[in-house]
């Protein structure tokens with residue numbers, strides 16, 4: 001049976017309507033949620049992602065600004081910018097688009113952001129709080145993935161979730177969030193031997209490896225929920241996921257497309273975090 005396609009664009013639309021009314025309510029109290037994005041260098045993919053984030057802000061009424069800096073900016077200058085934003089009461093969320101040029105330490109930059117304004121959920125304080133189940137600003141893609149699965153109505157409790165990829169941005173946090181939903185989680189990565197042995201056991205398969213088309217129908221248990229987090233540009237210039245969509249849609253119960261799947265949910269969770277940060281900072 002063919003899978004139901006999970007269009008993040010549609011799922012995100014409902015959530016964004018709800019977020020827009022939360023922003024209206026905050027504005028009535030004199031609070032205008034504000035997000036500042038720092039974008040360093042000319043990477044076209046980063047520029048495109050950041051434009052999407054700004055559009056999302058506009059859609060729900062969040063004030064946003066993009067601070068563009070040349071790739072030659074020093075780490076010290078960047079840390080100084082962050083310090084000023086940390087102190088600015090009109091800025092509730094600070095996001096430094098990654099990757100950064102190699103002369104700048106991501107660790108130093110992420111650690112410099114005030115954790116209450118860390119709307120990416122990358123600061124060690126937020127990561128630690130998420131891991132132990134305390135309140136935290138959650139990493140946006142991982143949170144978006146779990147919300148998409150929730151939307152399918154598939155209970156996560158007791159299910160075997162297999163995550164491919166152990167990045168700090170997606171793989172690691174999604175594994176914790178799925179455990180919080182009482183799933184049994186297996187982590188696979190580039191050094192996993194006999195990957196298919198694991199993926200074929202997955203009731204829920206999260207593919208976040210960054211390798212175009214690596215997962216086919218033979219790798220998937222019939223009826224599985226398959227979430228494709230990969231965004232890969234192939235030679236033709238086309239954007240594709242880590243999953244061979246046309247094959248896997250014949251065996252999965254639910255499947256996300258690329259583009260139009262997880263991406264819009266990531267941005268929506270960023271908007272949600274910015275509103276939450278604004279509420280927390282005003283409290």
Ligand code: GUN
Nearest residue numbers: 095096097098099120169
């Ligand atoms: N680069 C790719 N994904 C992300 C993200 O979620 N946040 C930031 N800051 N940079 C990224």
